[in-house]
Amino acid sequence: MRCALVSRTLDLRGYLGAEIGRFADRIEIVDHRSDGKDADVRLAVAWHPPDDAFERYPNLQAVCSIGAGVDNIIACPSLRPGIEVVRVVDPAQAQMMSGFVAWHVIGHQRRFATYLGQQRDRIWQRLSQRHAQDVPVAILGYGEIGQRVAADLSQLGFPVLVWSRTAKPAPPPIRGFHGPSGLAAMLDETEVLVNLLPLTQETEGILNRELFNRMRRGGYLVQVGRGEHLVDEDLLAALESGQLDGAALDVFATEPLAPAHPFWRHPKIVVTPHDASDVRIEAVAATLVAAADAIGAGQRPPYAIDRNRGY
Ligand code: NAP
Ligand code: GLV
Numbered sequence: 001m002r003c004a005l006v007s008r009t010l011d012l013r014g015y016l017g018a019e020i021g022r023f024a025d026r027i028e029i030v031d032h033r034s035d036g037k038d039a040d041v042r043l044a045v046a047w048h049p050p051d052d053a054f055e056r057y058p059n060l061q062a063v064c065s066i067g068a069g070v071d072n073i074i075a076c077p078s079l080r081p082g083i084e085v086v087r088v089v090d091p092a093q094a095q096m097m098s099g100f101v102a103w104h105v106i107g108h109q110r111r112f113a114t115y116l117g118q119q120r121d122r123i124w125q126r127l128s129q130r131h132a133q134d135v136p137v138a139i140l141g142y143g144e145i146g147q148r149v150a151a152d153l154s155q156l157g158f159p160v161l162v163w164s165r166t167a168k169p170a171p172p173p174i175r176g177f178h179g180p181s182g183l184a185a186m187l188d189e190t191e192v193l194v195n196l197l198p199l200t201q202e203t204e205g206i207l208n209r210e211l212f213n214r215m216r217r218g219g220y221l222v223q224v225g226r227g228e229h230l231v232d233e234d235l236l237a238a239l240e241s242g243q244l245d246g247a248a249l250d251v252f253a254t255e256p257l258a259p260a261h262p263f264w265r266h267p268k269i270v271v272t273p274h275d276a277s278d279v280r281i282e283a284v285a286a287t288l289v290a291a292a293d294a295i296g297a298g299q300r301p302p303y304a305i306d307r308n309r310g311y
Helices: 012-023 091-109 112-120 144-155 179-187 209-214 232-241 281-296
Strands: 002-007 028-031 041-047 062-064 084-086 137-140 160-164 175-178 192-195 219-223 244-249 269-271
Touching: 002 012, 012 028, 012 041, 012 281, 041 281, 062 281, 084 281, 091 112, 091 144, 091 192, 091 219, 091 244, 137 144, 137 179, 144 160, 160 179, 175 179, 179 209, 209 232, 232 244
Parallel strands: 002 028, 002 041, 041 062, 062 084, 137 160, 137 192, 160 175, 192 219, 219 244, 244 269
Antiparallel strands: none
């Protein structure tokens, strides 16, 4: 099956490397070109595709992401209705994300930022210790990655609250909430908020002033979803007023983050370059092969998302 690599931000062939060649007997990889039509392409791998990219492929049946998120593919104007969009599910990515989130949650609990400041000034001073059980952590999104993060934080002793769109059972002591009223109830108890939502019309701008104001004063934000979830000025205002004590930001509405953006030099913000957790290349390749096999058999590819829902 012929599969096109489509991205305006990444060299996908270089990114996927030798792994993609292992299936050369089943998948013929071609680089995207901007001219003419290619009626033989039925599958694509995409990451931030050019707006008109999919016009070139009249018989395209499925587009695979190279990550958990598919928002940048769904946003492509030339993605016709009926083309399946496939995400990657990789337990190793969830594990990697869990470590990243734990780093920031514990950093807030144990006041690492204050200790770093004290070290710079050669100050030997112990701070009062806070136990994990006194720092409630809420996770927006209880999907493939949120579930792993919740389980690990709970294991570390933090009271963990999770929020999803639909009601989902959570193993005690993790407590589940859903829907708008569930969000409000959960935030009333939240000190650290971890965003692990997909970007959809419903979730865009969800990290805003109203939400921050419902959290415990002196709270902390770990933002690892998508940049468009956050209203930047509302975060800056919440940090200024002390409603939030700090934020770890891994994703931004414009990436790379512009050199002049105030987040870079803010003393209470930690910036990382969208590096919280990638899927393994092996997982991308396995997803692609499974999609090719399914399409060949006239079936829906595994991990095809619900296009109406947007994730
Ligand atoms: P997932 O398995 O699709 O889970 C999404 C979760 O969000 C589900 O629990 C879903 O609720 C919930 N949700 C969606 N819309 C909602 C809404 N309107 N209200 C409340 N809950 C809502 O996704 P995942 O694999 O865990 O990944 C989540 C996101 O993390 C990705 O889409 C991506 O944006 C981000 N991510 C970032 C990085 C990074 O490096 N920074 C890495 C990986 C992923 P239901 O359970 O009811 O469906
Ligand atoms: C990373 O951001 C992903 O969606 O996997």
